[in-house]
Amino acid sequence: MSEPTTVSAEGVSLQVPDGWERVEAPGLAVGIAGPVGTATADGTQFRPSLTAIVVDAAPDADIRLLGTEAVAAARLVSPDVHVLAYDVWPLPDGTAGRRLEITLEQGGIPLCVRQWIALRDGRVITLTGTCDVAHLLAGGPIIERLATQALAAQETR
Numbered sequence: 001m002s003e004p005t006t007v008s009a010e011g012v013s014l015q016v017p018d019g020w021e022r023v024e025a026p027g028l029a030v031g032i033a034g035p036v037g038t039a040t041a042d043g044t045q046f047r048p049s050l051t052a053i054v055v056d057a058a059p060d061a062d063i064r065l066l067g068t069e070a071v072a073a074a075r076l077v078s079p080d081v082h083v084l085a086y087d088v089w090p091l092p093d094g095t096a097g098r099r100l101e102i103t104l105e106q107g108g109i110p111l112c113v114r115q116w117i118a119l120r121d122g123r124v125i126t127l128t129g130t131c132d133v134a135h136l137l138a139g140g141p142i143i144e145r146l147a148t149q150a151l152a153a154q155e156t157r
Contacts, residue, residue: 007032010054012125012150017142029054032146037135044107048131048139050146057124066117066124067098074102074115089116092152103133112136116147125151 005016010029016022023031031051038046071086081104089099097118104111110133118125127150129143 010052011120011123012052012054012127014050014052014146014150017146023049023051025051027053034139034142037139038109038132040108042108044109046107046109046111046132048129048135048143050127050129050143050150052150053126053128055124055126057119057122059122061119061124063096063098063117063119066119067100070098070100070115070117070126074100074113077102078104078106080104084112089118091118092148097151110134112140114140114143114147116151118151120151127151 007014007016007022007030012030014030014032016032017034020032020034023033025031029052031049034048036045036047067086071083074081074083081102083100083102085099085101087099089097091097097116100115100117102113104113112131112133114129116127127147129147131139131143
C-alpha cells in the first residue's frame with residue numbers, strides 16, 4: 001500500500017484518502033473531493049468534499065464570535081438550512097475551536113455540512129466538509145478524521 005498523498009497550503013494539510021482527489025476553486029487554500037456518491041434522475045451528481053479557507057483575523061478576533069457568525073451565515077445560505085449542532089471543538093493543543101453541523105437540500109440532494117473554525121497565528125481557518133445524507137454513515141467519519149488531522153500538528157490560539 002502506498003503512502004497517502006498530502007496536500008498543503010497556508011498552514012493547512014489534508015491527507016487525500018484513496019479514491020479522493022485534490023480540487024481547486026477560487027478562495028480555497030486546499031480542497032479535496034471523493035468519488036460521486038449520489039446522482040439524481042436529472043443528472044445532478046454529488047461528491048463528498050473537505051475544503052479549507054484561510055483568512056487574516058482581526059487583532060481582537062475571538063473564537064466565540066467567529067462561531068456565532070458561522071451559525072448566522074449558515075442560516076443565510078438557504079431558507080431550508082437546519083442547524084443540527086453547534087459545539088466546542090477541542091483542538092489537539094488544548095485550545096478550543098468551534099464546530100457547526102447543518103443540513104440542507106441542494107439540487108435535489110439532501111446534504112450534511114460540517115464546519116470547523118479555529119484561530120491560528122492571526123488567521124481564521126475554516127474547514128467545511130460536505131457529504132450527502134445517503135452516504136453520511138460512511139463519509140461522515142472520513143471527513144471528521146480529515147478535519148481533525150488537518151490542524152493536529154499546527155499551533156492554534
